[in-house]
Amino acid sequence: ETEPGQGIVDRALTAALHVIEASEAELGRLDAVAADGDHGLGMTRGIRAAVAAARRDGDSPSTALLAAGTAFADAAGGASGALYGVLLAETGAGIQGRSGDEVTAEVLADAVDGAVAAFVELGKAEPGEKTMLDAIEPFRLALRAQAEAGADVPQAWQKAAQVAVSAAEATADLLPAKGRAARLAQRSKGHPDPGATSFALLVTAVGQALGK
């Protein structure tokens, strides 16, 4: 439950934790279709650690996200753990020093641009290879478009999250070319990518928290 004194990052990640916990088994099932089945477990471990770190070190949104990213990567393990860790930490780094306490939609869109660039640098995925990137990139572009159209942070994020949900569903038609699932690619046909699915769940929960 949220408390009045909680920071925005803490509230957003706590909302994400509830949704990911409720989806842990489903994410594991999706990951077991063509890979090792640990994505749900990794996600709950990662977000739990991220929430704890954001509470401990969350003097500002940027420091909270930096701490959350490091904690997520350490606790979650796996390919997605390192990748989510970079996304969180680099979003924090992008916000840092930009506008004090005021994170506008434009600041956030710029920070997400930087975070996605770092994510691609680490994972080397390309669009269409059936990874998280196939939800993340449409999300990034939608957030940018919303910011340019003058949307506020909750509006911009919620619209981008809707785009991520559709994009994650659409990964069912793709064949995995990166990560563990690439070896048994055919099996994954008709099932959405686990990482794209967790990303869509996560940003949807964050959008709801931002709107409160």
Ligand code: ADP
């Ligand atoms: P692991 O494959 O190490 O068990 P997870 O099961 O937690 O890790 O995460 C699997 C997800 O990670 C995939 O569904 C995919 O979205 C994402 N992923 C794996 N490798 C990459 C990569 N190189 N770039 C982007 N995303 C990746």
Ligand code: MG
């Ligand atoms: Mg796995």
Ligand code: MG
């Ligand atoms: Mg694994």
